[in-house]
Amino acid sequence: MAGAGDLDRMWTIEAPQALAWRSWDGEILLYDDRTGDVHHLDVASAAIFESVLTGPRSLRDLVASTADRLEVVTDSELDGMVREILRVLSQKRVVAPAP
């Protein structure tokens, strides 16, 4: 598992032109032209997706913005959750480490 050293790693949307999305009540449905898949992002995943959408974000930034968005404290549990969401979103090729 990645540790504190990767907090400054930058994340970006892998192929923004391939995505279409719709946001309802904080959740997002995301369509990917490359696969034809529709992904359902819950509130936390949607918050991270929308943060990365505005431009490359570091893991540190994402943990902070997610804490703000969900109105929770920044702790190791949140850090772990953000990492897990990034892992899932990168597996779906929605986000990727910035080059």
Add this chain to the structure above:
Amino acid sequence: MAVSDNPSFRALKRSGRGRYLKIGPFVFFVSTDIAPLAASIELLYEGFAVWPDSSDQFADFHVGVHWRSRLRRFVRPQAIFELDGIHPFLPLAAGQALLMLEGGMNWTIAAHTPFFLVLHAGVVERNGRAIVLPAPPGSGKSTLCAALVQRGWRLLSDELALLSFEAGTLSALARPISLKNESIDIIQRRAPGSVMTAPISDTVKGNVAYLKPPRESVARIAEPALPALVVIPKYLRDGPGALIEPKSKPETFKELADSAYNFGLFGRRGFEALANLVDRCACYDLRFNNLDEAIAVCETAFGETVSRTVA
């Protein structure tokens, strides 16, 4: 020109030829050499625009149900569906010819139209706004749809919602409503004057009968409607009279996408069309056991939604 103004569909028995039948946005060339089926078509499609086979009308689809073979009509007779010269399905007992034609036409539209996103859903309309009723078989969708139509709602479709990509409107088919098992008696009792075929027995869905669409729905078949409400019905034998609850838009989208026959074909265009539909609709789950209560809660939700939109 309407079916009743034309040479009888029964004549098809002798000619083995067909008629051009305009059903909403599509023209079907329908042929059969099975007399009872010709009579059922004549009964159920009265009022639809029709042209004789000698006309130079264009048809989107050429469909037919015919005896499987000349000899098979005498020994355990079977009928087979044909689309544009191919037989996509296995034959059925000849007594199920109407079921085969109606199911075959559903499949023909769902699998072949490039002009609409096709959802497995009932659609009814009032004052230009529609309720979309998507649901899997056995959910009570057709029963609810028929009961709403008997209450004066205009029938757009019992089985297939045709969603246009650009305008976001729903086009009408106004074809006969397929009722199964207990629903046949329930709907007949609610409106004894309704015109319905005799039940077709021993189908994979049990007994099936077709309810003739109301004359007004057929007359207004060219009028599309804007979706206002998505109601996902579920009949529960031991459930509440009727309980309608808001459903989240993402969950509604997923159910609609699952119910769409051709969602995967249209890529982003299909996603946008369906998302636009969900955007403009209030979305609900409906669990019901009592039809009158189900109608009442649907009408209340519809009234509230439409008045909010107008305000």
